[in-house]
Amino acid sequence: MKDNIVIIGGGIAGMEAAHQLLLLGYKPILVEKSDHLGGHVADWHKLFPDMSPAKDAVRDLAEKIKEANIFLETEVSFINRLKNGYNVMFTNGVNVICKAILLATGFELFEASKKEEYGYGIYNQVMTNSDLERWFNTRKDKRLDGKDIRKVGFVHCVGSRDIKAGNPQCSKVCCITAIKQAMEVKEFFPDAEVYCFYMDLRLFGKKYEDFYIKAQMESGVHFIRGRVSEVSENINGQVIVKTEDTLSGKPAKITLDLLVLMSGIVCNQQAVKTASMVQVQTDSDGFLKSKDNILNIIETGSKGVFLAGTATGPKTVPETVAEARAAALAIHNYLVSLQ
Amino acid sequence: MMDFGFSISPSSTLNLDKVDLTLYDRLCDIEPDAKKCMACGSCTATCTSGPWTGMSVRRVILGIQRGKEKEAAGMLKGCMLCGKCTMVCPRGINTRHLILSLCRIYEEEGK
Numbered sequence: 378m379k380d381n382i383v384i385i386g387g388g389i390a391g392m393e394a395a396h397q398l399l400l401l402g403y404k405p406i407l408v409e410k411s412d413h414l415g416g417h418v419a420d421w422h423k424l425f426p427d428m429s430p431a432k433d434a435v436r437d438l439a440e441k442i443k444e445a446n447i448f449l450e451t452e453v454s455f456i457n458r459l460k461n462g463y464n465v466m467f468t469n470g471v472n473v474i475c476k477a478i479l480l481a482t483g484f485e486l487f488e489a490s491k492k493e494e495y496g497y498g499i500y501n502q503v504m505t506n507s508d509l510e511r512w513f514n515t516r517k518d519k520r521l522d523g524k525d526i527r528k529v530g531f532v533h534c535v536g537s538r539d540i541k542a543g544n545p546q547c548s549k550v551c552c553i554t555a556i557k558q559a560m561e562v563k564e565f566f567p568d569a570e571v572y573c574f575y576m577d578l579r580l581f582g583k584k585y586e587d588f589y590i591k592a593q594m595e596s597g598v599h600f601i602r603g604r605v606s607e608v609s610e611n612i613n614g615q616v617i618v619k620t621e622d623t624l625s626g627k628p629a630k631i632t633l634d635l636l637v638l639m640s641g642i643v644c645n646q647q648a649v650k651t652a653s654m655v656q657v658q659t660d661s662d663g664f665l666k667s668k669d670n671i672l673n674i675i676e677t678g679s680k681g682v683f684l685a686g687t688a689t690g691p692k693t694v695p696e697t698v699a700e701a702r703a704a705a706l707a708i709h710n711y712l713v714s715l716q
Numbered sequence: 717m718m719d720f721g722f723s724i725s726p727s728s729t730l731n732l733d734k735v736d737l738t739l740y741d742r743l744c745d746i747e748p749d750a751k752k753c754m755a756c757g758s759c760t761a762t763c764t765s766g767p768w769t770g771m772s773v774r775r776v777i778l779g780i781q782r783g784k785e786k787e788a789a790g791m792l793k794g795c796m797l798c799g800k801c802t803m804v805c806p807r808g809i810n811t812r813h814l815i816l817s818l819c820r821i822y823e824e825e826g827k
Contacts, residue, residue, distance in 0.1 A: 572732075578754075590807075593751045599781075601732075602755065622730055624755050624778050631732035 380712050381406060381475035383465050385453060385651060388416025389694060390686025390701045391481035392438040395445045397705030403712075406446040406473055408453065410647075414439050416483050422513035424694055425557045426584035434694070452647075456654040461715065462681060463655065476715065477681045477708045478655060480665060481701065482648030484687040486640040487536030487544065495532060495638055500610040502633070505535075505640045506551070509558055520635060526566045530618055530633045531555040532605045533575040537641030546662050548641030549691040552578050553585045555639050556592045562637075563596040572599045572631065574620050582693060601629065608636060642691040655682045664690045675700065675707045683708055735783040739821065743780060746817045749809040753777045759801035759811055769794025773801050773811045776818070789822055 382398055384391045387409025398405045413419055415435035424431050448469055457464040462476040489497035489505045496503045504512075504520050512518040533555055537548035552575065559571045573592075578600070580586050592598040603620040610616055616636045622629040644664045652658070652665050657677045660666040665688045668676040675683050685704035686697040743750050759773035766772055771794030779788035792815060801811040 589754075590752060593754075594748065597751065622782070624774075625730060625782055627728050627730050629730040629732055 380477070381473055382477045382479065382708060382712075383408070383463075383473060383475045384479045384481055386416070386481035386483055386648075386686070386688075387411075387414040387447070387449070388481060388483045388686065388697075389418050389434070389438060390483065390688075390697045390704075391416075391479070392435075392442055393698045393701035394479055394481060394685055394705045394708075396438060396441040397702050398708065399442060399444050401705065401709050403709075404444065404446065405479075406448070406475070407442070408448045408451045408467060410450065410452045412450050414447070414449070417486075417507075418694060420507065420510060420514075422510045423557070423561070425553050426582070426588065428557075453651050453654070456651075458655070476712060477683065479683045479685060479704055479708060480648065480652055480655075480657065480677075480688050481685045481704075482645050482651060482665070482688045484642045484691070485645045487542070487548075487643045489535055489638045489640045491542060492535055492539075492638075494607045495535065495605065495636075496608040496610070496616065497638055500608065500616055500636075501614055502610075502616050503608065503636045503638065505638050506554055506558060507640065509562075509637050513561060524634065526562075526569050526634045528570050528572070528631070528633045529559075529562050529566070529635045529637065530572045530574060530605075530616075530631065531559055531637045531639060532618075533573065533639050534604060535638040535640050536643065537639075538576070544641060544643055544663070546690065547579060548639075549579065549581075550693055551639040551641055552580055553582060553588060555637075556580075556585075556588050556598070558637065559598045560588075560592050560596045563598065569634075570599065571596070572601055572633070574601050574603060574605045574618070576602070576604050603629070642687060645688070648688055652688075655679050657682055657684075660689075662690065664688065675704045681711065683711075730782055732782075735781075737781075737783065739785055740780045740783075742821055743814075743818060746821070747810075747814045749807070750777055750780075750814060752807045752809055754807060756806060758804040758806060762800045762804045764798050764800060765794045765796050771795050773815070776815070780818075788818075792819060792822070 382405040384405050384407045395405045395407050418431050419435045421431035451467050451469045454466040454468050465473045536542045563571050580589050603623045605620045607619050608616050615632050617632050619630050656679045658666045667674040683704050685701045757774050771791050776788045776791050799812040
């Protein structure tokens, strides 16, 4: 089959879609702006709920798409609409005429420094969920190396469920990520006390509630219900966290050696730009707009343009992979319908 | 001292750095399920004596987690050991047994 398909984004959504399209007999073109495949997952250490290494998942997918045309460190310069397809120009100078485009453009993590009251980039002992995953992988971070870590806090909903930060939506995967990371931190520092500051624990997925019980029973993680309001630093370089312990109905404060901010999932602004080239708008939540949010999340209002993964909102890895497969099938059906 | 007509009220802030968890740790040794509480409040809602005595298993557990031993002990006095809280607990905590264990610890410590 010689119909060209362009997949924009080489994260797990783009990779899985490419894999399925290869199985269907197509030779998709996959473009990725960074120098490696796997997107955010490639930077992660272990994946819930099985705690399998993220690099294995990325490696397995990469193995399956060797036959695809993959352009790394490449972006889309412009897209022109043709009568029955699109003309896509890449920054590497390649020009492709294709019938279908898959926007697998993913997400960005909320920039934690925007919540100035949490002190990211201001106080030394404040890091984000992604910084912590990087430390799990590299074991290099000045906030942790050689430090006596006795008390660690996790702040849920950083830049999520926050209208003032521009993100009213729940970022969905941070609750389980915080619990996963709290348990991992406890493994590295068995004597440390670990606290999670949450509003609700939204543990919707397979085995997530089991994680919560395990964190309580085996890891002894303390769960304090209340959104952190402000963070300051003491003369020893520790951070002082203020929150309301809403279960007690009293304001509370605690001194910590490390504070981890669970930055939420927000729409990739570059993706919004690319999507606008093919007349795909953003929905009221800031993510890319599907044709229909119930039965047709894969299709867009533009003919031949499809969506997969976190471009349309926060998602887990298995949800993203399932959507990528659905997108591959939707593209196949679309191309068949054109014949 | 001169009376200026006002007094100092103590801060209601919970200082989590200074919470004494000795009692909580002891309770968890005997009743590990105490750690399982997710503060849903089913026990409080169903408590036969709660509306009249202030008894609330959820708040007893929370009180001990926050080092408020006296408040927890005060609430325990209202319990009639009917066991309805055990019946409704979604996490399967044997709250009735937990209350008895806690009373035993209090008794041993002469509190």
